[in-house]
Amino acid sequence: MIELLVKDRCTQCNVCVTVCPSNVFDAVPGGFPVIARQSDCQTCYMCEMYCAADALFVGSDCDNPEPVEEAAVIASGQLGRIRRDSGWDEWAADPRYQNQMWYMGEVFKRARSFE
Amino acid sequence: MLSLETDVLIIGGGMAAAWAAIAAAREGASVALVDKGYVGTSGVTATAGPGHWFVPPVAEKRAAAVAQRQAIAFGLGEPDWMERIIAQTYDTLPTLAPFYQFCVNDAGETVYGAVRGPEYMRALRQKVECLGVRILDHSPALELLRHADGSIAGAAGHRRQAGEDYTIRAGGVVLATGGCAFYSRLLGSQTNTGDGYLMAAEAGASLSGMEFSSHYTIAPAFSTMARGMSYAYATYYGADKKPLDLPKQAGRNRALARAMLEGPVYCDLGLMPQDIRDRLPTISPNVLPPFERRGINPFTDKFPVTLLAEGTIRGMGGIKVEDADCQTAVPGLYAAGDAASRERVTGAISGGGSINSAWALSSGTWAGRAAARRARALGIGQGRVEALGQAGLRPRRPAALDAMEVIKIARNEAIHYDRNYFRTEQKLNRSLGLLDGLWQTITGGLHGEGANVVRAREAAAITATARWSFTAALHRRESRGMHARIDFPAMNPAFAQRQVLSGIERIHSSFAEIAAEQELVA
Numbered sequence: 001m002i003e004l005l006v007k008d009r010c011t012q013c014n015v016c017v018t019v020c021p022s023n024v025f026d027a028v029p030g031g032f033p034v035i036a037r038q039s040d041c042q043t044c045y046m047c048e049m050y051c052a053a054d055a056l057f058v059g060s061d062c063d064n065p066e067p068v069e070e071a072a073v074i075a076s077g078q079l080g081r082i083r084r085d086s087g088w089d090e091w092a093a094d095p096r097y098q099n100q101m102w103y104m105g106e107v108f109k110r111a112r113s114f115e
Numbered sequence: 116m117l118s119l120e121t122d123v124l125i126i127g128g129g130m131a132a133a134w135a136a137i138a139a140a141r142e143g144a145s146v147a148l149v150d151k152g153y154v155g156t157s158g159v160t161a162t163a164g165p166g167h168w169f170v171p172p173v174a175e176k177r178a179a180a181v182a183q184r185q186a187i188a189f190g191l192g193e194p195d196w197m198e199r200i201i202a203q204t205y206d207t208l209p210t211l212a213p214f215y216q217f218c219v220n221d222a223g224e225t226v227y228g229a230v231r232g233p234e235y236m237r238a239l240r241q242k243v244e245c246l247g248v249r250i251l252d253h254s255p256a257l258e259l260l261r262h263a264d265g266s267i268a269g270a271a272g273h274r275r276q277a278g279e280d281y282t283i284r285a286g287g288v289v290l291a292t293g294g295c296a297f298y299s300r301l302l303g304s305q306t307n308t309g310d311g312y313l314m315a316a317e318a319g320a321s322l323s324g325m326e327f328s329s330h331y332t333i334a335p336a337f338s339t340m341a342r343g344m345s346y347a348y349a350t351y352y353g354a355d356k357k358p359l360d361l362p363k364q365a366g367r368n369r370a371l372a373r374a375m376l377e378g379p380v381y382c383d384l385g386l387m388p389q390d391i392r393d394r395l396p397t398i399s400p401n402v403l404p405p406f407e408r409r410g411i412n413p414f415t416d417k418f419p420v421t422l423l424a425e426g427t428i429r430g431m432g433g434i435k436v437e438d439a440d441c442q443t444a445v446p447g448l449y450a451a452g453d454a455a456s457r458e459r460v461t462g463a464i465s466g467g468g469s470i471n472s473a474w475a476l477s478s479g480t481w482a483g484r485a486a487a488r489r490a491r492a493l494g495i496g497q498g499r500v501e502a503l504g505q506a507g508l509r510p511r512r513p514a515a516l517d518a519m520e521v522i523k524i525a526r527n528e529a530i531h532y533d534r535n536y537f538r539t540e541q542k543l544n545r546s547l548g549l550l551d552g553l554w555q556t557i558t559g560g561l562h563g564e565g566a567n568v569v570r571a572r573e574a575a576a577i578t579a580t581a582r583w584s585f586t587a588a589l590h591r592r593e594s595r596g597m598h599a600r601i602d603f604p605a606m607n608p609a610f611a612q613r614q615v616l617s618g619i620e621r622i623h624s625s626f627a628e629i630a631a632e633q634e635l636v637a
Contacts, residue, residue, distance in 0.1 A: 017276075018153060018252070019153045019155065019156045020152070020153070020156070021151070021152025021153050021156045021157040021158070021161075021303075021305070021306050022152065022305055022306070023152070023253055023275055023276065023566075040305075042300075042303070042304075042305035042306075042339065043300075043302075043338070043339045044156070044161070044162050044302060044303050044305075044339065045162070045401050045404070046156035046161060046162065046233065049233055050156070059408060060335075060337055060338060060404075060405040060406070060408040060409040061337050061338075061409075062300050062337065062338055062339045063300070063337070076407075076408070078404060078407065078408055081400075081404055082400045082401055082404055085396040085397055085400035086231070086233065086234070086400045087397070096397075097397060098397065099216065099218050099231055099234065099397065100218070100394055100397040100398045101164055101218050101229045101230060101231040101398055101399075102218035102219075102220045102226035102229045103220075103394060103398050104164055104166065104229055104344055104398055104399075105166070105229060107344055107347065107391055107398070108344065108347055110388070110391070111347030111348055111386075112347075
């Protein structure tokens with residue numbers, strides 16, 4: 001579930017409010033968006049992908065809140081990781097993060113060959 | 116209150132809805148699209164890797180692809196529909212190129228069939244916007260509207276961020292609301308609550324194949340992450356952490372379900388070769404983070420796993436489409452994607468990602484185009500309309516019921532492995548007894564004000580879908596494909612037919628010959 005919005009990074013663009021398919025966030029005029037309905041979070045990580053400021057952190061547990069410490073989350077290197085590995089925004093031209101989705105077929109093929 | 120008129124109204128915001136909007140707009144129609152969430156992130160395509168059935172137009176290759184599929188369709192596939200979706204997908208998917216950067220493989224060839232969900236849905240949104248479609252995000256439809264002549268006139272819904280209701284009149288309406296995963300926690304499925312089935316049934320449409328709703332996908336027990344690829348390299352362990360002896364392919368999940376009924380099951384992905392581990396984040400960027408955030412190394416640690424119910428998402432039941440345009444039995448109402456029954460192209464087993472995606476693209480395209488042509492021919496239609504929503508909207512006597520509690524009861528019944536993988540008449544009757552009681556509670560009193568009305572309708576739709584699924588499972592007194600009856604373990608040739616359901620309060624089941632339907636395509 002969504003656990004954290006890092007205010008030092010948040011630009012108040014409210015893209016999270018817009019893109020969350022479960023309507024978890026509320027915009028606050030002149031302020032940071034808030035996680036208004038955490039229990040509605042479907043743990044899909046889409047908000048992280050769309051947050052160009054890497055200010056959002058979704059925990060691993062999809063059923064229960066797991067409070068986290070902001071400093072630990074920042075130190076973990078997880079903020080923005082999915083967006084980076086997806087090659088979005090500033091990572092688009094980086095050869096390390098090109099979309100390798102086509103390889104999925106090969107992955108299945110290789111698994112069958114050693115069974 | 117927002118009131119709009121448009122030639123075509125698309126209800127839903129996943130890939131089928133987007134392709135329907137594109138097809139309708141390309142016909143020159145004015146198009147509005149309403150989604151419960153946000154077009155781009157809503158639904159199960161956005162979080163997945165939706166490979167598409169992509170076969171070049173070489174007669175032998177296409178014939179072989181169809182023959183291969185028909186051979187595993189358990190007598191319920193229709194080759195001409197398979198050919199149609201292969202052709203439509205091959206012609207249409209590459210048209211997304213201005214918005215989507217298709218992969219290039221190690222040999223330097225463009226690979227169209229394999230797309231990544233978030234980028235695909237982002238691209239579809241961009242294309243839909245470029246074509247001038249009016250998108251209303253966070254605006255779930257709640258009910259259909261009907262003309263006096265019985266044709267569909269539009270829909271009404273609620274804009275949950277704007278805090279207002281809306282009414283949209285349209286000459287053609289496409290239901291592309293996705294399947295129903297019963298709030299199972301399946302990745303990306305929480306908005307997929309069977310809303311379209313309920314709306315269609317209230318309008319008088321039939322459902323087909325609802326018994327084929329017992330597919331599950333393996334995932335870490337704490338997580339939504341139902342991405343199957345890595346589990347091709349899984350080793351599973353019982354409660355004693357000793358390896359389980361499981362069938363390799365078919366039947367593995369069933370065997371896992373049996374083991375899970377006895378105790379916890381663990382897994383590691385240690386068999387995955389190092390080069391694939393290294394490449395994994397750029398194949399499926401969302402797979403590893405849930406492990407890492409929990410301090411689990413999935414290649415060396417044994418982590419607990421669960422089976423997440425796919426309902427009619429990888430199952431194939433849905434609204435019965437009556438003709439090649441994907442029109443339902445109700446004039447002016449079309450169904451596409453997981454909202455429509457997919458039996459014709461998958462038969463009695465799951466289509467997996469690739470056939471399901473090809474179906475969503477194709478049925479969306481056909482439905483959108485046909486809805487546009489209908490609107491052009493007949494106009495939007497004026498005069499008084501009837502609002503058709505009942506359960507969760509217009510109870511007999513409004514009562515203070517918690518919709519989320521209703522959902523939990525229906526969910527627990529609908530997603531249980533024991534009820535679905537090991538079906539028996541006794542278990543199905545027991546579940547139906549409970550769900551019938553819940554349905555009475557819903558129609559008796561459940562309702563909601565403002566945004567809560569959305570949850571009340573979800574509760575009604577989930578419960579209705581569970582009742583349809585179990586009723587269909589009860590009447591198919593045989594085992595076929597994913598539908599497995601312990602009390603009728605063999606396939607019975609007499610049941611090589613579609614099961615069609617109609618009705619909500621009282622559900623009527625009938626079986627129809629498949630050959631009779633095939634003439635419709637010709």
